[in-house]
Amino acid sequence: MLFIYVLSLTRKQFHIRKNYLFHFFPFIIFCILIILKFYIHGADRIRDILNAGNLFSSLEAWFFGILVYVQFFSYTIASLIIIKKYQVEIKNIYSTIEHINLSWLNFVIFGLTDALGRKNKVFFFMD
Numbered sequence: 246m247l248f249i250y251v252l253s254l255t256r257k258q259f260h261i262r263k264n265y266l267f268h269f270f271p272f273i274i275f276c277i278l279i280i281l282k283f284y285i286h287g288a289d290r291i292r293d294i295l296n297a298g299n300l301f302s303s304l305e306a307w308f309f310g311i312l313v314y315v316q317f318f319s320y321t322i323a324s325l326i327i328i329k330k331y332q333v334e335i336k337n338i339y340s341t342i343e344h345i346n347l348s349w350l351n352f353v354i355f356g357l358t359d360a361l362g363r364k365n366k367v368f369f370f371m372d
Contacts, residue, residue, distance in 0.1 A: 247354070251324040254347065255331035271316060275309070321358055325351070 249268065253259040282300060294300050328347050
């Protein structure tokens with residue numbers, strides 16, 4: 246969602262297109278997988294899953310965790326690249342760009358990245 250928001254801020258005449266729906270496919274596939282995995286079990290197994298809170302095996306959880314990080318950091322890098330290109334583009338078009346400033350968006354992106362890293366201790370230099 247943040248990536249599409251960045252696109253909406255940096256593109257003239259931005260319109261949501263059908264191809265933007267592809268960005269939601271990983272989420273939709275994950276939701277379908279959860280529903281299928283949950284409802285293929287009997288009532289006793291579902292109760293055990295709810296009590297334990299473990300729908301996925303440790304390997305599946307690790308795999309999905311890696312996918313989440315890859316997706317998050319890919320969209321973060323793509324968003325930062327788009328913002329940087331936009332800043333270069335507006336410098337070439339306008340003589341004064343004080344009123345066109347997306348540094349707040351960089352701050353939001355870096356803040357989200359830092360929060361995710363601290364929560365899951367992604368960065369090795371943090372305690």
